[in-house]
Amino acid sequence: MPTTFFDAARDLLQSIAVSQKNIIQETASLVASNLMDGGIWHLFGTGHSHVIAEEVYYRAGGLAPVNAILFPALMQHEGPASGTKLERLPGLARIVFEQQDIRPGEVLTIISNNGTNAVPIEMALLARARGLKTIALTSLEQSKAAPYGKGQDKKLYELCDIVIDNGGGAGDAVLPVPGSTLHTASTSTLANIAIVQQLVYAICCRYQESGVEPPLFKTTNLPGSDEWNQALIDRYGDRVNLR
Numbered sequence: 001m002p003t004t005f006f007d008a009a010r011d012l013l014q015s016i017a018v019s020q021k022n023i024i025q026e027t028a029s030l031v032a033s034n035l036m037d038g039g040i041w042h043l044f045g046t047g048h049s050h051v052i053a054e055e056v057y058y059r060a061g062g063l064a065p066v067n068a069i070l071f072p073a074l075m076q077h078e079g080p081a082s083g084t085k086l087e088r089l090p091g092l093a094r095i096v097f098e099q100q101d102i103r104p105g106e107v108l109t110i111i112s113n114n115g116t117n118a119v120p121i122e123m124a125l126l127a128r129a130r131g132l133k134t135i136a137l138t139s140l141e142q143s144k145a146a147p148y149g150k151g152q153d154k155k156l157y158e159l160c161d162i163v164i165d166n167g168g169g170a171g172d173a174v175l176p177v178p179g180s181t182l183h184t185a186s187t188s189t190l191a192n193i194a195i196v197q198q199l200v201y202a203i204c205c206r207y208q209e210s211g212v213e214p215p216l217f218k219t220t221n222l223p224g225s226d227e228w229n230q231a232l233i234d235r236y237g238d239r240v241n242l243r
Contacts, residue, residue, distance in 0.1 A: 005185045008174045012187055013194055016167045024195065027135055027162050028202030031107050034133075035065050035203065036212060040239050042102060042132075043196075044069035045111035046087040046119055047076065052111045052137065052192045056200055058242060060219035063200055064232040067240040071096045074119065086119070090151055093122035101239055104131030109196075112136070113172060113188045115143040115156030124159040136160035137192055139168035146170075166191040 031041050043053035043066065050070060057068035072078045073086055074096075086092060096119070102108070108127045112120040115138040127134050136156045140163070143155050157163045166188055168174075173183035207214035215232055218225035233242045 005175060008185060008187060009190055012167050012191055016191060016195065019167065020164055020195065023162065023164055024198055025202060027164065028199055028206055030133060030162070031199070032203045032206030034105060034107050035063070036207065036210060037105075039103070039106040040065050040067050040236075042067045042069060042100065042106060042108040043111065044096075044108065044120070044123055046074040046117070047080065047083055048189055049111040049113065049192070050075050051189060052196055055193050056196050058217065060217055061200075062217050063203065064215040064217060064236045065240065067100065069096065069100055087117045088119070088149060090118045090122065093119045093126060097123060097126045102127070102130060102132065105133075107133045107135060109135040109137055110156060110160065111138075111192055112156050113139045113142055113166070113168060114146050116146050116149040116152060118149055118152060120156050121149065121152055121154060121159065124156060128159070133162075134160040135162045135164065137164045137166060137195060139172070139188060140165045142168055142170050142172065164195055166195060
């Protein structure tokens with residue numbers, strides 16, 4: 001049993017590196033192929049999972065053709081308790097989805113540790129109907145342990161073309177509090193960030209293997225980077241809301 005979060009994180013990341021290696025490579029090939037064909041990589045999550053979409057959106061070392069689907073009412077700063085109720089609300093996903101410039105053949109990654117609530121499930125269904133490829137980033141153990149969401153007969157991992165398992169346990173928190181039945185130290189955010197950053201790296205490798213320079217942002221704090229980044233904003237900004 002890990003005794004610190006560092007122990008738990010190290011063990012989990014090593015496990016993911018081994019168990020998800022092939023699926024991450026498959027995902028990277030899918031995304032890279034679409035990006036090099038002029039597409040956009042879309043990412044969406046509710047609650048804490050929206051952080052994962054932001055992790056790869058408009059940042060130093062990040063890919064420019066990335067669209068983070070950020071709907072404020074489903075994010076923590078608008079009120080987490082109400083956000084939890086909203087992510088269970090049938091029909092809301094369509095409102096979010098239809099606000100986006102999403103085109104057939106593109107890739108949507110849906111991040112949901114539980115994978116049972118209405119909004120992420122309906123996002124997957126809408127994406128499939130639009131002709132997108134869908135990727136679930138989820139905890140299979142958590143999702144399989146959870147009941148189906150109200151009014152749902154599928155879970156996210158049962159709907160998506162590709163499923164990446166973040167390796168988290170049921171309940172997410174991994175460290176037992178001494179003298180208590182409670183647990184703390186959730187791993188899903190850490191694991192998901194590691195996965196999407198590995199995906200970005202693998203996507204960039206696919207670009208290089210094809211003889212194409214990957215469209216990566218540079219930090220704005222080094223000489224010449226403002227001009228470099230502006231060229232990427234001019235190229236992709238209209239589609240991924242870079243203002």
